Amino acid sequence: MSVSINPVPPRGNRLLGKLPDEEYERLLPKLQEVSFSLGEVVYEFGGHLDYVFFPTTAIVSLLYTMENGTSAEMGLTGNDGVVGIALFMGGGTMPNRAVVQSAGRALRMKAKVLQDEFAMGGKFQHWLLRYTQALITQISQTAVCNRLHSVEEQLCRWLLLSHDRVPSDELIMTQELIADMLGVRREGVTVAAGRLQDVGAISYVRGHIKILDRQKLEETVCECYRVVKNEFDRLLG
Amino acid sequence: MSVSINPVPPRGNRLLGKLPDEEYERLLPKLQEVSFSLGEVVYEFGGHLDYVFFPTTAIVSLLYTMENGTSAEMGLTGNDGVVGIALFMGGGTMPNRAVVQSAGRALRMKAKVLQDEFAMGGKFQHWLLRYTQALITQISQTAVCNRLHSVEEQLCRWLLLSHDRVPSDELIMTQELIADMLGVRREGVTVAAGRLQDVGAISYVRGHIKILDRQKLEETVCECYRVVKNEFDRLLG
């Protein structure tokens, strides 16, 4: 993670973008822009966090890793959210693991500052809680999707959720890592991705996925994607 | 749902039990005791809720039902929590479905009262948020468990989580309903429950499950149970 000096961050994060001007102006000096690289661990399970992060172009996955090493994603946060909700929810330590899924930037804020602002009970608190509510929906839907839907449907969900959170049509991510996210075998991702390539929805070359035809992905995806998207739009749109 | 007149509720709910005496005394007149019967729907997906509920002896499951009718549980709430978190998180409508999994009582509070109390930012808010954080862990773990663990392991998790939230060793629940909760086939539950009976962990007769040997269940359950339990104890213990 690298920290910029004298940052002039745009309102690249939707949560911060919701704030009234005065509140935003007050918070601005307390935000620092940082860069995350692919695969960087934002925090570990049970870890302490000194900052919360408001991604602007980065995407961060929330993962849980089992004792035997297998893992699965429970949610992902981009420019529509915040990483480190336990800091204002009161947990202190993090109940999961956060890994940068797509390199990019974020704005960070000291935990103490966040907590003080949160305690003031203004719009900031309001939007942080609404985001948390949306995240709960995302995690819930992941739970249900894991139980009931095929790898191909879930891959589509994952691609669409990620695509919604990056500015380009290209995702940098190997099939191996996607498999870890989805909690499935790498080969399973290969065949599912192969089918999506066959119908021209994506192209996949050594860790570079191009979204060629979103429409096709949306036809293949399970309802979970739309439920999550609708809820985010409703709560934060 | 039946409402008691002139209730004299004990601090049967751990969340309310956390409150300082003065805060509890103030809230007491605003609480009404209600009875829930097995299978009763507390709220539907997308529905509006006029009250939040603090279970004392009832258990309520949070479910999501797919378009094709299949469903799965994402979490459950007993005397350690509150049903209707969307009311203070800001969602308004409920992103899931809540069904009474074990008949019993709860204390209800008008949504408006809850929201006003919450906005005051005192201990009540504090504990509601900590509970929500614990619930997020539970939902997350359900997501991972759905992906990675066997029906038998999940059945054990479900039995233990339920057992922790009722005063007796008997659970009233058919295999059919458990199957809906876990998002698996009824026959799958029959087989798994059969194995647990064979080793003497439970006995199962027409909707009446007796927990005979918790120890055995804890040996069979996946790590998910302990993770969730630890997090609830840590946050609310």
Add this chain to the structure above:
DNA sequence: GGCCGTCTGTGCGCTGGAGCACATATGTGC
């Protein structure tokens, strides 16, 4: 250009759980 590490594609056999069919057991009401 050649080497090597990483990433992707493919082909097994195996297994857990789905879907279906049906046999049996246990309440409940008449």
Add this chain to the structure above:
DNA sequence: GCACATATGTGCTCCAGCGCACAGACGGCC
């Protein structure tokens, strides 16, 4: 105590996804 609805037990077949093995294919580096 009989009839019937409900709950549970059991035995198939089928298939998605796992685990494993290995064959390309691409890309960076010397």
